Amino acid sequence: MYSRGNKEDYNHWASLGNIGWTHEELLPYFKKSEFAKFDVDIEPQYHGFSGPQTIDVAEDTPGLTELFLDAAKELGAIQLDYNGKSQNGTSRVQAYLKGNVRSGTSQAYVRPAQDRPNFHLQLNCLVTKIVIKNSTAVGIRFIRNGKLYSVKAKKEVIVSAGAVNTPQLLMLSGIGPRRELEKHGIKPVAFLPVGQYLQDHPIFPGMVFRTNQVYYNTSFEQQVNDFCENKRPLTAGWGFQCVTYITLDNKPNRRPDIELLTIGPPAMSPAWGAVLQYNEEYAAAFQILNPLTDFMNTLLLLNPFSRGEVTLKSKNAADLVQINPNFFSDKRDLQIMYRGIEKALQLMHTKAYKNFKAEWLRIPMPGCDEAFEYFSKEWWICIVKHLSVPCFHPIGTARMGPSPNISVVDNELKVHGICGLRVVDASIMPTHISGHPNAAVVVIAEKASDLIKRDYENNKPDCRR
Template identity: 40%
Template sequence: MDWGYYAKPSKTFCQGMVNKQCSFPRGKVLGGSAVSNVMVYHRASPLDYDFWASSGNDGWSYKEVLPYFIKSERIQIDEYDHGYHGTNGPLRVNYTAPHSTVSEPFFRACEEKGLKRIDYNGKDTLGVSRVQFNINFNKRDNSAHAFLDPIIDIRSNLRVLLNAFAIKVLLKGSTAEGVEFVKDCKRYIVKARKEVILSSGSINSPQLLMVSGIGPREELNKHKIEVKNELPVGRHMKDHTMFFNLVFRSNEVAPNKTLRENLERYIKGETPLTNALGVENVAFINTKTPGKGLPDIELITSPPPLGVANKLQSILFFNFDSDVSKVFDGYNPLTDFSIYVVLLNPKSIGSVTLQSKNPIDFPVIDLNYFSDPNNEDIETMYQGVKYVLSLSKTRAFRDINATFIGHQLGCEDLKKNGSEREYWYCALRQFSTTIFHPMSTTRMGRSPKESVVDSKCLVHRTKNLRVVDAGVIPNIIRGHPNAPIYMIAEKISDEIKKYYGEL
């Protein structure tokens, strides 16, 4: 179900991982990465979309895209900002319950810091909230379940092939004619009467374009691929960086349930196993202008009994070195909880390039975190860490004796002999990883020198070829990309219908 990718080894982040490499899971299944993500439904800031429009992408302002968010959504929570949500779409949005032992203390602590409780997909973007999940009772509601399952057996014009691997877009001159793919060890060619649409995600779509001859000239020449259309494919990649070794211990003890007991709760639609990866609450803050402006940091809580990774999870999921992962042996899953710090508006730019011209060879994913020339990214994350640590001084945290116990293995000498900033910079480089939100590798824009597709997601200087996935996002959004991808797909569906006179 997963491609099993790893990012390129780094000297500035993922230092606690084997070979200094972040694991980088990508969905290899119907529904893509929505099958394995944390199910967070988050649209980001309205101003993100207004920036798209002001940058020359006509039709993508928040006012223009909001109807497409609403169209696909079926919200099932009691309190939300009316006018911002849909109630009749195929994609369910819900809370999970019951709350953990530390949920309300986290809310109160954030309120003491000046944050208010909000619907983060409504009129306010700064504040604290429960996570809005794409969940249907106790089942993940991803793109395959919500959009494909209801029509897969009744649409005569839809055929789904499983275990089929696309290896090339077939181009005749500047026109996309079809796709070559492999299935059951045989090569096939499928011709397009109208268009070819790539929706392979921010990593695989650029790889497929480049092996087909669409991409940066120097990259294609390097692998002896004929250049058919020189475009900045794979460039401008941005991703949200996450630091997750901020662990608190409280005097609130979660019920010590067996796996069987938790599964019985899950069957009833109850937490903790309905919380994907254990997450429960979120807060969006601005570290520079508290209480106003746009969020630059997201805080995500992971409460007991799933609130801390164990050694095995840290090795298998995050690729932590076995020595570094020993830090997780000291945490107690019944009393300890984590608060993740996520960088929402990074300045660092990564890339997707080719390992070879063979489409079977994995692409090269260079995350390039903390590479911005002014160190704004790591400093912003440091300010986010300080904000989290300051929660321990609130009355709400003191009432439950929530004490910071996070151990930053490999940085102890700096704690003794360096500054606080040096210590946390070391910790951030050691334990920060991806939250798996790559975007902008085939980004939208007017200029073929700076972008890959136009405002209708048509590839520049190529006929009958579109890209419709997170890669087309012009610049990284301040939020999780899953909901915006659904919105993009809804909007481009209408563009296609309009073009062919069906709408």
């Protein structure tokens, strides 16, 4: 999904002391990375048309896509380009979509560069440590096929391992919270809040409807033929139909609180609960789903107050880290999610839903059905706690900021107190964005590339000389 977030997300980053990170300063990078191929509801001045990643809109599911748009508009949402001037409204989903497959960063950036003489790619490697001498990153160590290797850095080391593995690697290299390094007997290099301030988007997939229509009840052969013509249902997109960004206090220029994402057939299969890795009892509850008739309204909490952490299990790089998203530890998040549910429930009473005979599908909720009155606030909060899962949008574990007391990197993504070491991934985001982080991560990388080139274009001496 291609959702840049709200311009105030980035202005907020800048207000925290991160000079150079306003939306106005980042918009050229969004445009640089994008090849906008769609024309529905597009505001061209906010998009790029020559970048490496193709952004497109999947074909409509006949009758169904328009239903979702009409229902949202009945409730006052404006149909718009949510990556344009204003985000608050409803739209078809813009996606990383090139023909019938995902337009990923590997396809767009890595493969075109793989034959360059100054580019060397090693697969199936596990980086175990950043080598730091005299507060300067001088290389890395990694394991490949059971053998330990070392690589020296001529200028600097760039870590792009993501919001989970980047903090692990930094801590294994001696950069992290004092208590975490001491706990695992790691020699400290710099005490920084690595792994702290973790944020993710909780997503609540508990609002399912059943229509009296049947979709994509065709042979596999026919679906493959449709795929070759860039048609649903096998085209990349996972059943995403429409997205609505909701600001609960109805102020037009404020960051939205909730993303309402509608997922249509055939994504709603009986395996849904297993896909989300619910326990056996809850996974069984979703087996009543019918992939030919059912759709789901999912709610994503965009700007959570709760903070989690990533910590080490041991000082062995092969051991997975411990991730505590700490969802709903701040009770304000639950209240915002419930208010979003109240808003989404209004869709049931729209003419669009009634004309389409879209009916609520009651799914058994063990632990909640017997404890609370069905559809009461207490019941909803109970199932939100039981069903909400990470959207796999982790950020913030090596957050950017001017103070080493509450951040890990500065506004040039350089690790505080360590020469020759940058972090370039979602972990540097100081707070979450009101959208999916894919596009923002690409922009972080594009901006980092310019920062690096600027540092060395005039043979600027670095701190190791």
